[in-house]
Amino acid sequence: MQELGRLPGIGARTAERLTFHLLKASDKDALGLADAIRDLKTNIHPCTICYNPTENEVCNVCGDDRREKGVICVVEQPKDLLAFESTGTYRGVYHVLMGHIAPLEGIEAEDLTIDSLLERVKSGGVDEVILATNPTVAGDGTALHITGLLEPLGVRITRLARGLPAGGQIEYANKTILSDALNERREI
Amino acid sequence: MQELGRLPGIGARTAERLTFHLLKASDKDALGLADAIRDLKTNIHPCTICYNPTENEVCNVCGDDRREKGVICVVEQPKDLLAFESTGTYRGVYHVLMGHIAPLEGIEAEDLTIDSLLERVKSGGVDEVILATNPTVAGDGTALHITGLLEPLGVRITRLARGLPAGGQIEYANKTILSDALNERREI
Numbered sequence: 442m443q444e445l446g447r448l449p450g451i452g453a454r455t456a457e458r459l460t461f462h463l464l465k466a467s468d469k470d471a472l473g474l475a476d477a478i479r480d481l482k483t484n485i486h487p488c489t490i491c492y493n494p495t496e497n498e499v500c501n502v503c504g505d506d507r508r509e510k511g512v513i514c515v516v517e518q519p520k521d522l523l524a525f526e527s528t529g530t531y532r533g534v535y536h537v538l539m540g541h542i543a544p545l546e547g548i549e550a551e552d553l554t555i556d557s558l559l560e561r562v563k564s565g566g567v568d569e570v571i572l573a574t575n576p577t578v579a580g581d582g583t584a585l586h587i588t589g590l591l592e593p594l595g596v597r598i599t600r601l602a603r604g605l606p607a608g609g610q611i612e613y614a615n616k617t618i619l620s621d622a623l624n625e626r627r628e629i
Numbered sequence: 630m631q632e633l634g635r636l637p638g639i640g641a642r643t644a645e646r647l648t649f650h651l652l653k654a655s656d657k658d659a660l661g662l663a664d665a666i667r668d669l670k671t672n673i674h675p676c677t678i679c680y681n682p683t684e685n686e687v688c689n690v691c692g693d694d695r696r697e698k699g700v701i702c703v704v705e706q707p708k709d710l711l712a713f714e715s716t717g718t719y720r721g722v723y724h725v726l727m728g729h730i731a732p733l734e735g736i737e738a739e740d741l742t743i744d745s746l747l748e749r750v751k752s753g754g755v756d757e758v759i760l761a762t763n764p765t766v767a768g769d770g771t772a773l774h775i776t777g778l779l780e781p782l783g784v785r786i787t788r789l790a791r792g793l794p795a796g797g798q799i800e801y802a803n804k805t806i807l808s809d810a811l812n813e814r815r816e817i
Binding site: 524599607618626 | 702704705706709713716719759761763764765776786788789790791793794796797799800802804805806809810811812813815817
C-alpha cells in the first residue's frame with residue numbers, strides 16, 4: 442500500500458483499493474505487473490540516436506528505413522513524440538530533449554540532450570531541424586537557445602505553426618492566440 | 630416572468646428570481662433596463678460599411694481615420710470583431726458576414742453580406758482581405774466560397790494562421806492541430 446501510494450495521482454484510498462485488487466487477482470496478473478515494472482527499469486533505455494525510450498539499441502522510428510533521416514523534429518519529451526506519431530503524417534525522425542531549459546527549476550541547457558543534437562547535425566545528412574517545443578515561455582526559450590547553436594551550422598531551422606487550433610472558435614480564443622493568428626496569416 | 634423566460638440560458642426559476650428582483654428594484658434601475666432594451670432595438674443598426682452594430686451611420690472602427698482602410702478582416706459575427714479588437718494589435722477595418730454558409734440550417738451565401746464585401750473590394754483601395762472565419766467546417770467552407778469570388782478581383786487574400794494555440798501543450802493537442810502545426814511550420 443505504501444509503495445503504490447507513492448505513485449502520482451494515487452492517494453491512500455486508491456492505494457488501498459489497488460492493493461486488495463492485487464491480493465484477489467490471479468498470480469499471473471499480479472506477477473505480470475511486477476515483471477512489467479522490473480522490465481521497464483532494466484530493459485527500457487534511451488535510443489542511442491534520438492533518446493526516445495526503447496527496448497533495442499535504436500528506437501522503432503530511427504530503425505525504420507522508410508523514415509526521412511534528413512528531417513529531425515526536436516521535442517521536449519517522449520510523450521510529445523507519441524503525439525506527433527499519432528497524427529500519422531510526419532515522415533521524418535525525432536530528437537527528444539528530455540525537458541526544457543528552466544533555470545528556476547535547476548534545469549540548464551547542459552542537462553538536456555542538446556549536445557547530442559548538434560553532433561547529429563554536424564555529422565551531416567540533415568536538411569531541416571523542426572523545433573517542436575511547447576508554445577510556452579520555457580519551450581520558446583529552449584527553442585531560441587537551440588536556434589542560436591544551430592544557425593552557424595547552416596541547417597534549415599523551422600518551428601511549428603502557431604495560431605488558432607483547428608475546430609476552435611474565435612470568440613473564445615485569448616488575445617495571444619488571436620494576435621499570433623493575425624500576425625502569421627498566410628496567403629491563399 | 631414569461632418574457633424573461635424566453636431569453637437564452639434563462640429558465641423558469643431564474644426568470645422568477647429576476648422578476649422579483651425588478652419588482653424590488655428602484656424605478657430608475659428597472660426603467661433604465663427597459664429603455665436600454667428599447668434603444669437596442671430602435672437605435673442600434675448595422676454599420677453601413679461593415680455591418681458591425683452601431684448607433685451611428687458608420688461604426689467606431691470604420692469612422693476612425695487612423696485605421697488602415699486597405700486591409701479588411703472578414704469575420705462571421707460581431708463577437709469575433711470584438712475579440713480581434715481586444716488584442717489591440719489589428720490596425721485595419723472589418724467586414725461582418727453575419728453568419729456562415731450552412732445549407733443544412735437553411736443559411737445560403739445570399740443570406741450573408743458577401744455581395745456587399747465584393748462591392749467594397751470592387752470600389753478600389755483594398756490591398757488585402759483577411760478571411761478570419763472560424764477554423765471549423767462551416768467557417769472553412771464560407772472562406773472557400775468567398776475566395777472563389779474574390780480571386781478574379783486580383784486582391785491579396787490571406788487567412789488566419791492555424792496551429793498550436795499559444796500556451797498550449799503538445800501532449801494535449803489533437804491530431805488535426807498537430808498536423809496543421811507541422812504542415813504550416815515556419816522558417817526561423
